[in-house]
Amino acid sequence: MFRKLHDPGPSAVTVLIDGKAVSAEAGENLAALLLRQPEGWNRTSTVSQSPRAPYCMMGVCFECLAEVDGVGSVQTCLTTVRDGMRVSRQLGRRMLSA
Amino acid sequence: MSAVDLLIVGAGPAGMAAAVVARRHGLDVLVVDDQPAPGGQIWRSVETVAASPRGARLGDSYLAGASRAAAFRSGGAAYEPGAQLWQIEPGFRAFVTSGDKARTVSARAVILATGAQERPVPFPGWTLPGVLTVGAGQILLKTADQVPEKPVWIAGSGPLPLLYMTQLLAAGGKVAGFLDTTPPGRLGAALRHLPAALGKAGDLWKGVAWTLALKRAGVKTVKHVAEIEARGEGRLQSLRYRRQGGAWQETPAEVLLVHEGLVPSIHAPLALDCKVEWRHDQRCYAPVLDGWGESSQPGLFVAGDGAGIAGAIAAEHRGTLAGLAVAARLGKVSAAMAEAEAAPARKVLERELAFRPFLDALYEPRPQVFAPPDETVVCRCEEVTAGTLRARAAVGRPGTNQVKAFTRAGMGPCQGRQCGYTVMHILGSAQNRPPEALGFYRIRPPLKPVTLGELAALEQPDNAA
Ligand SMILES: Cc1cc2nc3c(=O)[nH]c(=O)nc-3n(C[C@H](O)[C@@H](O)[C@H](O)COP(=O)(O)OP(=O)(O)OC[C@H]3O[C@@H](n4cnc5c(N)ncnc54)[C@H](O)[C@@H]3O)c2cc1C
Numbered sequence: 001m002f003r004k005l006h007d008p009g010p011s012a013v014t015v016l017i018d019g020k021a022v023s024a025e026a027g028e029n030l031a032a033l034l035l036r037q038p039e040g041w042n043r044t045s046t047v048s049q050s051p052r053a054p055y056c057m058m059g060v061c062f063e064c065l066a067e068v069d070g071v072g073s074v075q076t077c078l079t080t081v082r083d084g085m086r087v088s089r090q091l092g093r094r095m096l097s098a
Numbered sequence: 099m100s101a102v103d104l105l106i107v108g109a110g111p112a113g114m115a116a117a118v119v120a121r122r123h124g125l126d127v128l129v130v131d132d133q134p135a136p137g138g139q140i141w142r143s144v145e146t147v148a149a150s151p152r153g154a155r156l157g158d159s160y161l162a163g164a165s166r167a168a169a170f171r172s173g174g175a176a177y178e179p180g181a182q183l184w185q186i187e188p189g190f191r192a193f194v195t196s197g198d199k200a201r202t203v204s205a206r207a208v209i210l211a212t213g214a215q216e217r218p219v220p221f222p223g224w225t226l227p228g229v230l231t232v233g234a235g236q237i238l239l240k241t242a243d244q245v246p247e248k249p250v251w252i253a254g255s256g257p258l259p260l261l262y263m264t265q266l267l268a269a270g271g272k273v274a275g276f277l278d279t280t281p282p283g284r285l286g287a288a289l290r291h292l293p294a295a296l297g298k299a300g301d302l303w304k305g306v307a308w309t310l311a312l313k314r315a316g317v318k319t320v321k322h323v324a325e326i327e328a329r330g331e332g333r334l335q336s337l338r339y340r341r342q343g344g345a346w347q348e349t350p351a352e353v354l355l356v357h358e359g360l361v362p363s364i365h366a367p368l369a370l371d372c373k374v375e376w377r378h379d380q381r382c383y384a385p386v387l388d389g390w391g392e393s394s395q396p397g398l399f400v401a402g403d404g405a406g407i408a409g410a411i412a413a414e415h416r417g418t419l420a421g422l423a424v425a426a427r428l429g430k431v432s433a434a435m436a437e438a439e440a441a442p443a444r445k446v447l448e449r450e451l452a453f454r455p456f457l458d459a460l461y462e463p464r465p466q467v468f469a470p471p472d473e474t475v476v477c478r479c480e481e482v483t484a485g486t487l488r489a490r491a492a493v494g495r496p497g498t499n500q501v502k503a504f505t506r507a508g509m510g511p512c513q514g515r516q517c518g519y520t521v522m523h524i525l526g527s528a529q530n531r532p533p534e535a536l537g538f539y540r541i542r543p544p545l546k547p548v549t550l551g552e553l554a555a556l557e558q559p560d561n562a563a
Pocket residue numbers: 058107108109110111112113130131132133137138139140141159181182183184211212213214215216233234236237258261360363401402403404408409410411413545
């Protein structure tokens with residue numbers, strides 16, 4: 001649902017989203033990358049399993065949670081991409097209690 | 099465990115200014131911030147973006163951040179980016195996570211410079227992917243040079259939507275339409291405060307200039323929109339809106355950005371049992387502070403928009419005052435010297451604060467923000483609707499925390515950051531009580547969910563206290 005205005009060029013790194021290799025700009029925000037994917041959502045909610053996507057981009061809504069390099073419920077809007085990072089979408093409840 | 103004189107949480111305008119003045123007076127300072135670079139919300143990514151063509155498109159008040167970040171970097175404060183604070187114990191011992199490891203920091207004084215968040219704006223469909231806040235859209239533009247793929251719908255009120263739209267258009271993005279939710283008659287109410295606001299004529303003019311620029315660019319604006327609804331299967335596909343009592347209009351939409359003003363981040367002060375007060379003028383809580391920014395907990399200061407929304411310039415000067423006060427408290431500068439150094443900051447702060455009543459009156463949130471229809475999900479985390487809350491509110495006049503226990507509203511990972519004010523208002527109106535009579539949720543640390551992995555790191559002798 002979003003697009004980047006410039007081409008990251010040679011600085012690009014590769015991130016695996018649900019096993020699929022996706023190109024990202026070095027140092028960019030992971031939630032920003034998720035919002036550029038054709039299916040712009042990243043998890044389903046814990047009660048009704050409805051799709052959710054980053055909402056605030058500043059750490060206060062917890063909608064952007066995903067599993068990152070094996071760690072669950074990471075706030076992707078507070079995460080910087082790294083080459084080889086593995087991101088999995090998170091379905092339903094997973095270590096979500098405060 | 100590391101030990102410092104002063105721990106500053108947040109590297110926005112307030113935190114950076116506090117760090118610079120505290121270092122100048124010889125304090126040992128650590129600044130932690132959950133972002134990868136200094137600047138806070140207004141100056142996100144400014145260090146890398148200012149020098150690029152993207153910087154100019156974001157405007158002068160954005161570019162002004164570059165020199166502040168440079169002064170902060172050269173000031174000598176230890177700075178830890180990507181580090182999130184999640185608990186402070188009296189004394190002070192702070193718990194901070196970076197990467198996936200937690201550690202503790204001890205400090206003689208703490209300045210919370212954690213800023214503001216956008217006010218929650220619940221309406222039917224606001225949880226659909228494709229609905230974001232205007233601030234989120236602006237963060238994507240500043241940090242990732244990213245714009246909505248298709249022309250975007252903007253709904254809301256306040257300076258931020260106007261600023262974002264001008265920045266978006268300058269960057270080559272497109273606006274499908276602006277649903278201005280400012281109710282009729284607000285300008286008249288605001289004009290009463292005009293004389294006090296004239297000290298900031300430049301800012302008044304900025305607002306007019308943004309509006310004119312949007313008009314020139316041919317942005318379709320619908321005024322006095324009272325209600326909005328987002329619709330779609332699994333993602334936003336269309337948008338409905340209407341004026342008070344008017345007919346619904348429907349339009350296809352892929353991205354909708356909403357904004358109804360800012361509220362201070364109060365979770366850290368609440369968790370620390372700092373006294374807070376209800377600010378009717380800004381429809382939010384703010385910590386009770388003295389003239390230096392010290393809270394009801396001695397040694398704990400709040401600076402910047404976290405002290406009450408007043409903008410970036412006020413944030414910087416509040417940061418300076420708090421930094422000076424800590425330097426004086428820890429014996430680095432005499433009280434008289436601190437007072438003398440504070441005088442210019444106080445003068446600017448006074449002028450900035452004099453401007454607020456005008457803006458607060460002009461952009462007072464429309465009543466629907468606090469009274470969404472029954473089917474609206476109010477608590478996004480636990481998916482509790484306004485209807486459920488209203489049904490509960492009627493039985494035995496429960497308070498905010500009781501309703502939280504009954505319905506789980508506010509119990510999810512965001513800890514009520516997206517529902518607290520709405521719940522207060524819904525209960526209040528059902529019980530015929532003002533919202534402040536109900537109060538905000540009781541907030542207990544940790545300020546974010548903490549994983550076993552983070553806690554395990556605390557057990558390491560290097561990290562634990
Ligand atoms: C999304 C958004 C966009 C905005 N854009 C503009 C703009 O373009 N122009 C403008 O004039 N005003 C803008 N504002 C208003 C903003 O509040 C400014 O007035 C100014 O940035 C406030 O400065 P501050 O230092 O008080 O806080 P901020 O600039 O918000 O800085 C606070 C910093 O603390 C960090 N932080 C918060 N909690 C924690 C924690 N627990 N642990 C570690 N770090 C933490 C934040 O990530 C942030 O970097 C915006 C506000 C928001 C919420």
